[in-house]
Amino acid sequence: MEQLLYVAVFVTLGYFFGKRAESKHFKSLIEREQHLNALPAMASRMPPQDGQYDQVLVSGSVVIANDYFKTFVAGLRNLFGGKITTYESLLDRARREALLRMKEQAQQMNADLVFNVKYETANISGQTSKKPPIIEAHAYGTALRKL
Amino acid sequence: MEYKNPKLPENNVSKEHPLKEFSTLLIGTLVLVVVVSITLSLAGSTLAGYIPYSAEKKVASLYDVSTHSDNERFPEIAAYLQDLADKISKAQNLPEDMKITVHYMDSPTMNAFATLGGNVFMFKGLLERLPNENTLVTLLGHEIAHVKYRHPIRSFGGGIAVAIAMTAIGSSADSTVLGDAGLLSTLQFSRKMETQSDLEAMHNLNSLYGHINGGAELFKIFREARGGDGGSEPSEFFSTHPQDEKRINSFTENANKYNWSETGELTPLPDFFKF
Structure with missing residues (x-):
């Protein structure tokens, strides 16, 4: 019974702290995305054909830790199958943050455009399923600055 | 060419x-676990009942239980208990190969139990409270009836089936939650076994002494040890054994049903059995 209590405490703490961190992060994401909107990032592999450019590899990566609440819900969801909605927001945040960091790097070198953008995600919590997942999202692309 | 990143909708x-999903999943999981563990423990214990006694004995003999008993230090008590057990085995019509071995434990623990391979353990802490031989025979008869009805192996079978299933899904869900729910559902089965053993003990008490006087004393001792009139007694669902009061009453109920006498001469315990 004591163990049940520990689980309940962790899940409750995870829910409130995780929710607070998430809403703060989303607010910051929306704000910074608006700010960096002038610098487009494209998935296209074909560079613009109008003139000469400097080409630099830019990348941004972020590591996001999970909270106990999300892990618990995901664990239960594994029994029945279906969307793991608690992880959807986690991965959405990770990808957007990585892309923003990449764009910030490109902005520092006064780039006009980032093209051929790609994402990678990696689970870095190890092989044991007991530990809550920790996710790394990595965005990279080629930044172009008009000569 | 113009490149643009329009603002995407937040969808x-x-x-x-998330709390709605959490509660739906939690309730669903608990219902699933309870249903699955009840089914598995019933199936496991039913199947384990078909394991031949000789196989059970072989497995039990891999572990030498006699190293734990104090039979050698108290040969008189051990011989007396064994002699009673043999009489009771005869009265209960135990099969030839089902040999009961009584182990006396010189320990203050107030307990007695039967386990695999016909091994019955009697603790000094309980024996010293018994007022007469009739009560002792009720206790021994109860434990021997467990062996007769293959309760130890059936309870192991049910428990193992549930444990395997819980380990299998335990890796994907939280095993502590599942484990606790699983335990509650296996306990309920054991209570039926206790009632069955009580009845068998009454039968052999009557056939050995011609009356069942002294039998209900056993459960009065348990009730007293638990502190009087059941104020602190755990609720029935959490207890392996049926409530003391119910068991004491069941002696009178069965006496009426089977026409047993509830009065009769009590046989005293031998002198060396006084602690």
């Missing part, structure tokens, strides 16, 4: 409230 994450 890449499901809008469902």
Whole structure:
């Protein structure tokens, strides 16, 4: 019974702290995305054909830790199958943050455009399923600055 | 060419409230676990009942239980208990190969139990409270009836089936939650076994002494040890054994049903059995 209590405490703490961190992060994401909107990032592999450019590899990566609440819900969801909605927001945040960091790097070198953008995600919590997942999202692309 | 990143709508994450999903899943899981563990423990214990006694004995003999008993230090008590057990085995019509071995434990623990391979353990802490031989025979008869009805192996079978299933899904869900729910559902089965053993003990008490006087004393001792009139007694669901009061009453109920006498001469315990 004591163990049940520990689980309940962790899940409750995870829910409130995780929710607070998430809403703060989303607010910051929306704000910074608006700010960096002038610098487009494209998935296209074909560079613009109008003139000469400097080409630099830019990348941004972020590591996001999970909270106990999300892990618990995901664990239960594994029994029945279906969307793991608690992880959807986690991965959405990770990808957007990585892309923003990449764009910030490109902005520092006064780039006009980032093209051929790609994402990678990696689970870095190890092989044991007991530990809550920790996710790394990595965005990279080629930044172009008009000569 | 013009390149643009328009502002995307915020709809890449499901809008469902996480607490709603949490409660739905939690309730679903608990219902699933209870249903599965009841089914598995019933199936496991039923199947384990078909394991031949000789196989059970072989497995039990891999572990030498006699190293734990104090039979050698108290040969008189051990011989007396064994002699009673043999009489009771005869009265209960135990099969030829089902040999009961009584182990006396010189320990203050107030307990007695039967386990695999016909091994019955009697603790000094309980024996010293018994007022007469009739009560002792009720206790021994109860434990021997467990062996007769193959309760130890059936309870192991049910428990193992549930444990395997819990380990299998335990890796994907939280095993502590599942484990506790699983335990509650296996306990309920054992209570039926206790009632069955009580009845068998009454039968052999009557056939050995011609009356069942002294039998209910056993459960009065348990009730007293638990502190009087059941104020602190755990609720029935959490207890392996049926409530003391119910068991004491069942002696009178069965006496009426089977026409047993509830009065009769009590046989005293031998002198060396006084602690």
